[in-house]
Amino acid sequence: MPRPPRLRDQSAPDTAQLLRILWRTLPELWHSSPMLVSLLGLMALLGGLIPAATLLISKWAVDGVSRVAAGGEADLALLAAAWAGAALLGQVTGIARQVLQGYAADKFTVQTSRRLMDKMNDLTGLEVLEDPRFHDDIQILQMGAPRRPLNLTATILGLLGTLVGLLGVSGVLLTVGWWVPLVVVAGMVPLTLTQMRLYELGWSMTIQNTQASRELNYFQKAALNQQFAKEIRLYGLMPYLTREYTERTLDYQRTMRGVRNKQLLGVLPAQILALAVTAGVFAYAVWQAQQGNLTPGAVVLVIGALSQVRGDLQSLADSLGVGSEHLHWFAKYYEFLDAVPQVAAPAQPQPLPQRLDLTLEGVTFGYQGHAPVIENLSLHIPEGQTVAIVGENGAGKSTLIKLLLRFYDPSAGRILLGSAGEQTDLRDVDPAEWRSQVAAVFQDYARFEWDVRQNVLLGQQEDPQRLSYAADASGLSAMLPRLEDGLNTRIGQAYGGVDLSGGQWQKLVTARALYRAEARVLILDEPTAALDPRSEAEVFAAFAELARGRTALLVTHRLGSVRMADRIVVMRSGRVTEDGTHEELLARGGEYAELWRLQAGQYGE
Numbered sequence: 001m002p003r004p005p006r007l008r009d010q011s012a013p014d015t016a017q018l019l020r021i022l023w024r025t026l027p028e029l030w031h032s033s034p035m036l037v038s039l040l041g042l043m044a045l046l047g048g049l050i051p052a053a054t055l056l057i058s059k060w061a062v063d064g065v066s067r068v069a070a071g072g073e074a075d076l077a078l079l080a081a082a083w084a085g086a087a088l089l090g091q092v093t094g095i096a097r098q099v100l101q102g103y104a105a106d107k108f109t110v111q112t113s114r115r116l117m118d119k120m121n122d123l124t125g126l127e128v129l130e131d132p133r134f135h136d137d138i139q140i141l142q143m144g145a146p147r148r149p150l151n152l153t154a155t156i157l158g159l160l161g162t163l164v165g166l167l168g169v170s171g172v173l174l175t176v177g178w179w180v181p182l183v184v185v186a187g188m189v190p191l192t193l194t195q196m197r198l199y200e201l202g203w204s205m206t207i208q209n210t211q212a213s214r215e216l217n218y219f220q221k222a223a224l225n226q227q228f229a230k231e232i233r234l235y236g237l238m239p240y241l242t243r244e245y246t247e248r249t250l251d252y253q254r255t256m257r258g259v260r261n262k263q264l265l266g267v268l269p270a271q272i273l274a275l276a277v278t279a280g281v282f283a284y285a286v287w288q289a290q291q292g293n294l295t296p297g298a299v300v301l302v303i304g305a306l307s308q309v310r311g312d313l314q315s316l317a318d319s320l321g322v323g324s325e326h327l328h329w330f331a332k333y334y335e336f337l338d339a340v341p342q343v344a345a346p347a348q349p350q351p352l353p354q355r356l357d358l359t360l361e362g363v364t365f366g367y368q369g370h371a372p373v374i375e376n377l378s379l380h381i382p383e384g385q386t387v388a389i390v391g392e393n394g395a396g397k398s399t400l401i402k403l404l405l406r407f408y409d410p411s412a413g414r415i416l417l418g419s420a421g422e423q424t425d426l427r428d429v430d431p432a433e434w435r436s437q438v439a440a441v442f443q444d445y446a447r448f449e450w451d452v453r454q455n456v457l458l459g460q461q462e463d464p465q466r467l468s469y470a471a472d473a474s475g476l477s478a479m480l481p482r483l484e485d486g487l488n489t490r491i492g493q494a495y496g497g498v499d500l501s502g503g504q505w506q507k508l509v510t511a512r513a514l515y516r517a518e519a520r521v522l523i524l525d526e527p528t529a530a531l532d533p534r535s536e537a538e539v540f541a542a543f544a545e546l547a548r549g550r551t552a553l554l555v556t557h558r559l560g561s562v563r564m565a566d567r568i569v570v571m572r573s574g575r576v577t578e579d580g581t582h583e584e585l586l587a588r589g590g591e592y593a594e595l596w597r598l599q600a601g602q603y604g605e
């Protein structure tokens, strides 16, 4: 049985890979708003130099004061003005950077989220959604999409400013001794490395516990979900949900608390070392001043530079740690963008054939990790035929429909489009083009909490004539007067809208299929299960009308309605067991005849 390719590499990226991810992200960031990012880069450089300039001015000012006290001369007013000017420039660039950074980060966030959604659109199959690892990844991507791009932008620009600042201040410290910046930086490197390692640990724990966090959230969501509210109340489920949620949350918090404490305490030794180095250099500077080797201004410079370097290295460590966490998120993001799913659109799609006959040749298929549910199935449906597919629960009817729509690929055999002599494998045509020829009502159709109109149009341009035809034929028009705003009625109580009954929903989704009047293939999977007898008759009449001249596949348990089909296919355990007209199958006395007799018996026929 085929397995979908792994969507992600389970192993965490190492430093070299993180650097490659950074290398890939920088152009993406720049691409999202080139002007803004260039401007921000320049401002980060400028902002980084200001602390060193301020320190130098302070040194000159203190030495000037000493000179004046000793009867010499110094332009203290100019120095004070220069100091104030530098400080003001620092403040102004800081604020301007924050504002522009916000704009740049917003643009980068939108670009990143769009790419995620575009990629989701490229995942044309459903197999990927059945992989639990995919849900872990999606949770991580969803949670991070609104903030990771923003934070990474801030981190990269902050890092740039900090590095420039460090270089500037190190240059200033060189005036005290060539070895001073080296010792100060070396003393702080362990702190930086420890912090990065601990951030790494935090991230890997988050990844390992994603499934646990998804599971505990499920209990909370279930408790608050309107759909489950009736069962929860009837069966007194709430205490169970609360208990499970609380216990799982406590477990999760215990694990994560351990990591947090490790992160906080783990840096202590490195912090003590950094402090000792700083104190040592400070003591050395004071001793040198006592020896007359350093001016008072130079001592002030050393004190200022030490605290600046400490601050810079601290923020460097934070930025590298946090930045590596953001890059881990981006690693997942690129894995997702680069994933090649099993059901992929062909690079060079074949055109759709003229006729759209459907042929299954020895098709076998099983869901990921499960035994085959369709086995060696062969079937030919000429274009224009109306075929009813019947069979017991779990026979594989809906799966057959999903294969025909190429939501999955068979593990053996093939599905062909076109008449003999001009057949094309379904895998070789563009899935979007093929699906644009199909209108379908699924058994588990989507109930969007939009207004009724949007639920019918599903993003298509509104054509009033087609809309009124679809609404009339599906029975939707008849129920509109009971809705406050007709087609504009919002669905979903969570948004102040209304709830529809199962039958009303079914009419709405029927209108959805009927609206796609240009479709050449009509697929209806249990379209009338929730309809009252009158509505059912109306919907079938509309289908019969719409099915004329098209291929129509009707999956149903209501055998009364299958008589309208040209042909009835009976499925059992993933195979076609009977195939013929209603009369032929009755005469055959097989499974269909038995099912027919059972249902007819219920109505006293």
Ligand SMILES: Nc1ncnc2c1ncn2[C@@H]1O[C@H](COP(=O)(O)OP(=O)(O)OP(=O)(O)O)[C@@H](O)[C@H]1O
Binding pocket: 130, 367, 368, 370, 373, 391, 392, 393, 394, 395, 396, 397, 398, 399, 400, 443
């Ligand atoms: N996404 C899935 N993952 C794993 N197994 C699945 C999935 N969908 C369906 N199955 C299994 O495949 C088998 C066929 O299901 P399918 O929905 O095709 O049957 P069906 O004939 O349409 O049944 P029904 O009449 O109840 O709608 C069942 O055993 C079902 O449990």
